[in-house]
Every structure is written in C-alpha cells, then in structure tokens.
Amino acid sequence: MKFINLLKKELSELVNVQMLATLGIMLLIFMMMGNIMTTAINDVVEDASHPTVNISDRDNTELSKQLIEALKAADADVNVIETEGDDYASILADNNIKNIIIITEGFTKSIEEEKKPELLSVAKMTSAASMANISNGNVGASSLINECVRNLIAETKGIDKEELQRINSPIEITENTVVDKNWAPISIGKITAKISFQNVALPIALFVLLIMTSQSLISSVSNEKIDKTLETLLSAPVSRMSVISAKMLAAAIVALINACVMMIGFTFFVKDSITNIDQEVTDAAKQMLSTDNAFRQLGLNLSAVDYLLIGLQFFFTIMICLSISIVLGSLANDAKASQTVILPIMLLVMVPYVISILTDVNSLPTAVRIVVYAIPFTHTFMAMGNLIFGNTAIYAFGLIYQIIIFAVCMYFALRLFKSDKILTMSLNIGQKSRFKKSRSHSEE
Amino acid sequence: MAKVLEVKELSKQYSKVLAADKVSFDIEEGEIFALIGPNGAGKTTTIRMISALITPTSGDAVVAGNSVVKNPDKVRECITYLPDEAGAYKNMTGLKYLQFMAGLFDTDLDKINACVDKAKEICGLGDRLNDKIGSYSRGMTRKLLLARAVMTKPKLAILDEPTSGLDVLNAIEIRKTIKKLAKEEGISFLLSSHNMLEIEFVSDRVGIISKGHLMVTGRSDELKERYNAANLEEVFERVVTANEVH
Numbered sequence: 001m002k003f004i005n006l007l008k009k010e011l012s013e014l015v016n017v018q019m020l021a022t023l024g025i026m027l028l029i030f031m032m033m034g035n036i037m038t039t040a041i042n043d044v045v046e047d048a049s050h051p052t053v054n055i056s057d058r059d060n061t062e063l064s065k066q067l068i069e070a071l072k073a074a075d076a077d078v079n080v081i082e083t084e085g086d087d088y089a090s091i092l093a094d095n096n097i098k099n100i101i102i103i104t105e106g107f108t109k110s111i112e113e114e115k116k117p118e119l120l121s122v123a124k125m126t127s128a129a130s131m132a133n134i135s136n137g138n139v140g141a142s143s144l145i146n147e148c149v150r151n152l153i154a155e156t157k158g159i160d161k162e163e164l165q166r167i168n169s170p171i172e173i174t175e176n177t178v179v180d181k182n183w184a185p186i187s188i189g190k191i192t193a194k195i196s197f198q199n200v201a202l203p204i205a206l207f208v209l210l211i212m213t214s215q216s217l218i219s220s221v222s223n224e225k226i227d228k229t230l231e232t233l234l235s236a237p238v239s240r241m242s243v244i245s246a247k248m249l250a251a252a253i254v255a256l257i258n259a260c261v262m263m264i265g266f267t268f269f270v271k272d273s274i275t276n277i278d279q280e281v282t283d284a285a286k287q288m289l290s291t292d293n294a295f296r297q298l299g300l301n302l303s304a305v306d307y308l309l310i311g312l313q314f315f316f317t318i319m320i321c322l323s324i325s326i327v328l329g330s331l332a333n334d335a336k337a338s339q340t341v342i343l344p345i346m347l348l349v350m351v352p353y354v355i356s357i358l359t360d361v362n363s364l365p366t367a368v369r370i371v372v373y374a375i376p377f378t379h380t381f382m383a384m385g386n387l388i389f390g391n392t393a394i395y396a397f398g399l400i401y402q403i404i405i406f407a408v409c410m411y412f413a414l415r416l417f418k419s420d421k422i423l424t425m426s427l428n429i430g431q432k433s434r435f436k437k438s439r440s441h442s443e444e
Numbered sequence: 445m446a447k448v449l450e451v452k453e454l455s456k457q458y459s460k461v462l463a464a465d466k467v468s469f470d471i472e473e474g475e476i477f478a479l480i481g482p483n484g485a486g487k488t489t490t491i492r493m494i495s496a497l498i499t500p501t502s503g504d505a506v507v508a509g510n511s512v513v514k515n516p517d518k519v520r521e522c523i524t525y526l527p528d529e530a531g532a533y534k535n536m537t538g539l540k541y542l543q544f545m546a547g548l549f550d551t552d553l554d555k556i557n558a559c560v561d562k563a564k565e566i567c568g569l570g571d572r573l574n575d576k577i578g579s580y581s582r583g584m585t586r587k588l589l590l591a592r593a594v595m596t597k598p599k600l601a602i603l604d605e606p607t608s609g610l611d612v613l614n615a616i617e618i619r620k621t622i623k624k625l626a627k628e629e630g631i632s633f634l635l636s637s638h639n640m641l642e643i644e645f646v647s648d649r650v651g652i653i654s655k656g657h658l659m660v661t662g663r664s665d666e667l668k669e670r671y672n673a674a675n676l677e678e679v680f681e682r683v684v685t686a687n688e689v690h
Contacts, residue, residue: 005547009533016535227531235495235525236548237517420498424458 003242010250014216019254023261030265051076051137054100056083056091059107063152067103070148071141088122099123099138101145111149119145179298180390186294194291195300195388203381205262206314207353210377213255213318214325214345220247221329222338231423240417248322255318299390306387309395316402317380321345323409327416333426341427352378362391373398376405446473448599448632449494454503456489463489465656466503471600471649476626476633478643481653482684487636488528488604490653494634495525495602508599521549524593528604528636531585534578538569538588541577542595549596559595566621567591583614590618594625601625602634607642615639619646640677650676652683659683 053076057064072078083091083102091100102120110117121138154164175187224230233243295301302310324345332338352375355361361372361382372378379398386395416422449471456464464486471477481487492498494505496516504511510518532541539560546559564573567587577585586606593601606622607615623646625631637643643650644664651661660667660683664676673679 001551002548005544009536009544012540013533013535228527228529229531229533231492231495231497231527232525232530232545233548235497235520235523236545237520238548239517423492423497 002238003246006238006242006246007250010220010246011253013220014250014254015257019216023258027261027265027268030262031268034268051140052079053077053137053141054079054081054095054097055141056081056100056102058083058105059103061108063108063111064103067145067148071144074140074144076137076141076144092122092124098126101138101141103145111153117149177294177298179300182298184294184297186291186298190291191294191298191300194295202384203353203356205259206317206380207349209255209258209262210317210321210349211342211346212258213251214321214328215342216254217247217251217322217325218329218332218338218342220251221326222332222335222341225330225332225423226334226338234422241414244326244413244417247326248319251322251325252315252318259314300388302384302387309387309399310383313380313383313395313399313402316399316406317377320376320402320406320409321349323406323413326413327409330416330422331425331427337427348375349377351375352381356381356385360385362394373401376402447471448473448475448508449477449634450506451490451494452504452506454490454493454505455501456486456493456498457501462656464493464500467653467656467658468503469651469658469661471632471634473599473632474626474630475649476622476635476647478635478637478647478650479653480637480640480643480650480680485653486656487653489656491525491602491604491634491636494600495523496520497525522599523602524596524598524600525602526589526593526604526606529608530589532577532589532592535576537576538567538573538580539564541588542573542592545592546595562597563588563591563595566594566625583610586610586614586618590621594629594631597629598631600632600634604636605638606635607637607639615642622646640675640680644676652680654684659686 053071055068055071055078057068057080068078068080079097081091081095081097081100083095083100085091088100092098100122102122104118104120107117107119119142121142123138150168151161151164154161159167174185176183176185177188177191221230224233234240325342328341328344329338332341352361352372355364355372355378361369361378364372379395379402383395383398386392386398447470451467451469453466453468454464455462455466467486467490469477479487479490489498493500493512494507496512496519500513504513506512507519508522510522512519533544536544542560542563543556546556546563550556550559567573567590569584569588572580572584573588577588580588590603590606593603603622607618610618619642622633622635626633635643635647647664649661649663650667652659652667660670662670667679668674668676671679671682673682
C-alpha cells in the first residue's frame with residue numbers, strides 16, 4: 001500500500017502535460033517523416049518510369065534525329081532545346097531546367113570515322129541528399145543513346161542482335177548468399193537494402209529512449225535532493241528499498257509508454273516509406289525470388305521468441321540506465337549539475353550506437369571488440385543483428401553480462417540509498433571557479 | 445514527565461570533520477527544545493542523526509524508547525522531520541501532497557483522512573489546497589509543510605529553521621501554531637533557529653551548540669541570569685565566543 005502510494009506519486013511527477021506533449025510531437029514527427037519519404041520516393045519512382053529528357057541537337061543529322069525519336073518511343077518526355085556555347089550554367093538557368101543532354105556537333109561524323117562520338121551530359125546539383133540526386137533523365141537517356149549507337153555500329157559490322165546481346169553479357173551471374181547454415185539465390189546487396197533501415201532507425205529510437213529515461217530519473221532524484229523532499233521522504237516510515245524501487249518502476253513504466261509510442265511512430269514510418277521502395281523499385285528483383293521468401297529461406301526473419309529476447313535485453317538495458325541514473329541523480333546538488341551528470345550515460349550509449357550504425361562489432365580487432373563489448377549497452381544495439389545472423393552465443397553472453405552489470409549497479413544504488421552519502425555526497429561542478437571568483441572579488 | 449527524546453553522547457565524524465562531539469540532551473513530552481548555534485556548528489547533523497537519516501559514529505539517541513542505532517525504522521514511525529528550506533512536490537496540489545504524506549505513515553484510509561482533515565485545519569489554506577504547490581508563496585508552502593509535520597501527531601516533531609525566509613506575520617503565525625500544538629496535543633518539538641527572539645518566545649529550553657559541542661542547556665531566563673545577559677542573543681554571543689577562544 002505504501003509502495004503503491006510512492007509509485008503513484010512518482011508517476012504523477014513523471015507523467016505530466018510536458019511529457020505527453022513530447023510524445024505527441026514525436027509521433028507526429030515520425031508520421032510526417034513517413035509522408036515526406038513517401039513523396040520523395042514517389043517522385044523518384046515517377047521519374048524513373050517516365051523520365052523527363054531535355055536534349056539539344058547540335059549535330060542536326062539524320063542519326064541525331066533518329067536518336068531523339070528513339071527516346072520519345074521509350075516513353076520519355078522529351079524536350080528538344082536549342083543551345084549554343086559552353087556556359088552550361090546559363091543554359092540550364094535560361095531554360096529553367098535541371099539537366100540536359102547535348103548531342104555535340106560532329107557526333108555522326110565521329111561514328112562514321114570509327115571514333116568515339118562525344119555526348120555531353122549536364123546536370124545541376126542543388127543538394128548533397130542522396131534522394132535529391134538519385135535520378136535525373138540524363139542517366140536513362142545517355143544509356144538509351146549508347147545502346148542505339150552500339151546497335152548501329154553492330155549493324156554496320158554485320159553483327160546480328162542475338163550475337164550483340166551475347167557480347168554485351170557473355171556470362172550469367174547467379175548471386176547466392178549464405179547465412180549460418182542456410183543459403184538462398186539472392187544478392188547480399190538486396191538483403192542489406194532491406195534490413196539496413198531497421199539497423200539505422202531502431203538504434204536511433206533506442207538511443208533517444210535511453211537518454212530520455214535517464215534524464216527523467218536523474219531530474220527526479222536531483223530535484224528531490226535540491227528541494228529537500230528526499231530528506232522528508234527518507235525520514236518517513238517507509239523502507240529506502242521502496243523509495244528507490246518506486247522511482248525505478250515509475251521511470252520504467254514511462255520508458256515503456258515512450259517505447260510503445262516510438263514503435264507506433266516507427267511502424268507508420270516504415271509502412272509509409274519503405275514498402276514503396278520494396279514494391280516499386282525492386283519489382284524486377286522479385287521475378288527471381290522475392291526478398292521475403294529469401295529472408296524466410298535464410299532464416300533472417302525474426303520469430304516471436306526473437307522479439308521476446310530483444311525485448312528482454314531492452315528491459316535490462318533500461319534497468320541498467322535507471323540504476324546508474326539513480327546514483328548520478330544523487331550527485332547533483334543544483335539544476336546545472338543535474339544536466340551535466342548525464343554525460344557518462346550519454347557516452348556509454350553514444351559509442352555503441354555510432355559503432356552499430358557504421359560497422360559490425362564482431363569484425364573489429366579483438367582488443368577493440370573487448371573494449372566495445374565491455375560497454376553494457378553495446379549488446380542491446382547488437383541484439384537484433386546477433387539474433388538475425390544466428391550469433392546466439394554472443395547474444396546470450398550479452399544478456400548474462402547485462403544482468404550481472406544490472407545487479408552490480410543496483411547493489412551500489414541500494415547501498416548509496418541506505419547510507420549517509422545519499423544526503424551528503426555531491427558533485428561540486430563549478431564550485432571551484434565560484435570560489436576563485438569570490439576570492440578575486442574580495443581581493444579587489 | 446516522560447522523556448520523549450534522550451540524546452546520549454551522540455557523535456558524527458565525517459572524513460575530516462567532527463561535526464558533532466558527544467552531544468547529550470533530552471526532551472520531555474510536550475516540551476519545545478531549541479538547538480541554536482552558528483553556521484556549521486553541527487545543528488543539522490545532530491538533527492539528521494536524531495531523525496534516523498544518517499548513522500551516528502558513536503553514541504545513541506532514543507526516541508520514545510526506540511534507538512536510532514538499533515531500531516531506526518521504529519524511530520521513523522514516532523517522528524516527523526521538516527528540513528531547513530524544504531520544498532514540496534510542485535506539480536501536486538496541496539491536498540494531494542497531504543494525502544500522499546499521510547499515506548506514508550498509515551495504510552488505513554480513515555486514519556489518513558483524519559490526518560488530512562487535521563492538516564487542513566492547521567495550515568488554514570482553505571480552497572488553495574486544491575491548487576498546485578508550485579503556485580504557493582513561501583509562507584503558504586511553509587504552513588503546508590508544518591501542517592504535514594504535525595498532522596500525524598508524532599511523539600517528536602523536528603523542525604529545522606521552521607520560519608527561515610518568512611515575513612514577520614507568517615513567522616508569528618507559525619510560532620503560535622507550534623506553541624499551541626505542544627500545549628494542546630502534547631507534541632514535543634526539537635527546533636533549530638538563528639532567530640534568538642523566536643527562540644525566546646517559543647522554546648521551553650535551549651541548547652547552544654558550537655563546533656560540534658553542546659555548550660549549555662537550560663531555560664532562557666536561567667541562561668540569561670547565569671551569563672548576566674539582557675537577552676538570549678548576548679548569552680549566545682558569550683557562549684560561542686568563549687568556545688572559539690578555547
């Protein structure tokens with residue numbers, strides 16, 4: 001009953017309008033990001049299926065006209081533009097276009113003289129974003145013109161179409177991928193394209209969750225210490241174990257609410273954006289073997305047990321964060337210190353987060369790998385990958401290691417709460433400088 | 445009268461500082477005892493040891509028959525503690541705060557409600573109890589906290605600087621409330637304060653502490669006579685200065 005009373009109080013402190021507003025905004029951001037991604041991807045898909053080709057014919061021969069007709073026949077929106085000179089920036093600006101293909105003067109003559117004809121491709125770059133430059137009409141048009149000219153040369157040389165096709169692609173490459181003891185006829189590129197998103201987005205969500213949860217508990221403990229409500233609470237007839245447990249449970253419940261909202265937002269994001277790529281851009285790939293089937297064949301799909309194991313590791317990660325936060329919150333004796341003490345958690349989360357996005361920890365040199373795996377949060381960022389690729393031993397080691405770390409952190413947090421130090425210890429950030437300041441003032 | 449608190453040679457050694465050195469005094473039922481001393485004299489350390497917040501290095505304090513060393517949980521059931529410049533949970537309403545605190549002392553809903561009703565009467569905040577504590581003035585918060593400290597009718601209420609930072613009218617009101625509760629409810633009080641006028645008015649007995657030593661204890665008039673002083677402030681000055689010279 002007393003514990004429920006404490007828990008209700010902790011929850012009422014943590015669940016407030018600010019927290020709910022933050023969650024709502026986070027959900028909105030995920031949904032908006034999903035919509036933006038959908039629009040961007042739709043544009044790319046639209047551009048890929050009906051490219052707009054701006055072309056300037058400076059050669060003005062029968063062949064160059066035939067090439068333009070071939071582009072029109074290939075379902076491209078072809079704009080023929082008159083241009084002169086080599087000030088390409090002005091050409092694009094004057095015609096209000098982003099790209100243009102220029103068939104140079106002497107193009108046909110070069111082919112006739114068995115030289116390489118020159119085709120100019122001009123494109124405007126306005127952003128470094130991958131999606132902004134993923135497609136422009138020049139790529140498809142250049143490729144089509146290249147093919148037309150190749151066919152023309154082949155015809156001149158008396159090579160028939162079948163023979164030409166064989167010359168172009170003399171061997172058939174069938175890509176196979178092996179995962180653990182299973183294999184499937186699919187390229188590694190297609191697998192990584194599908195799972196790279198969850199490998200990036202989930203660590204971001206976990207990173208935000210850990211920092212938010214830690215910050216809320218640190219603030220809760222430090223505020224109680226600063227306002228001296230902690231002294232009142234500890235002098236009341238309730239066990240210190242109840243006080244610490246209520247704080248941690250309330251923070252864990254709030255973390256769970258945060259995680260649920262993030263997962264809902266994440267689902268919107270994934271549904272809106274990624275399925276479009278999967279369905280429309282990689283349609284051709286599915287003719288051989290759909291990625292879903294390949295994933296099943298390779299055992300890359302996560303089972304319900306896998307999700308449960310990931311959830312278990314997430315739980316211990318949050319509990320470790322909370323037990324460290326209790327100790328760190330106790331160190332703060334003012335608002336500034338309460339914001340600063342989160343730094344150790346921030347670093348411990350940041351290092352494995354960045355590494356998990358950039359590389360595979362298992363491929364690092366042994367010494368570095370040991371250091372990275374010594375950080376308890378590394379195992380959480382690696383959990384999904386380890387389960388997908390069947391590294392169950394590493395997963396199990398990670399889980400056991402986290403349970404041990406949690407027990408150690410909890411032991412120290414409890415010892416701290418049961419000792420005098422909970423009231424007497426503090427992190428005197430800036431006190432020395434304040435002292436120096438006051439001394440210099442008095443000397444003046 | 446029965447002794448509610450017996451402090452026996454209570455000492456606290458921090459790493460380099462002896463904050464309290466063999467402090468001994470006692471408080472009877474319904475008595476108001478004031479512990480006074482300069483900053484850093486050891487008042488708060490002594491109070492925290494009696495409140496079972498920190499463990500004494502040596503010695504003991506017995507509250508209503510319960511030792512703070514051997515049975516701190518029982519001690520917490522008999523006392524309430526109001527720290528110096530304490531705040532309350534700003535997002536809670538005054539009423540919720542009282543209900544929450546009463547819920548830590550008892551699990552019986554009727555008893556909890558009785559405590560809250562008593563606190564409502566003592567603090568006199570009326571409808572403002574339905575507002576969030578964050579909107580309260582300092583005086584209102586202090587009245588709420590004092591009401592919280594006495595609503596459970598503890599054997600011993602420990603108040604560290606109960607009127608610090610308050611205006612004259614609020615301070616007078618709180619002093620009157622303390623005197624009334626001691627007289628009518630039989631609650632014993634251990635106070636600490638820097639305000640000698642307040643101590644003279646409110647306390648039955650005074651203890652002057654300096655550099656961790658409890659120098660003297662006695663009634664205000666006794667001490668004034670002993671030190672040939674016009675008021676308690678002069679007594680304080682002489683006792684503390686004499687200790688510093690030594």
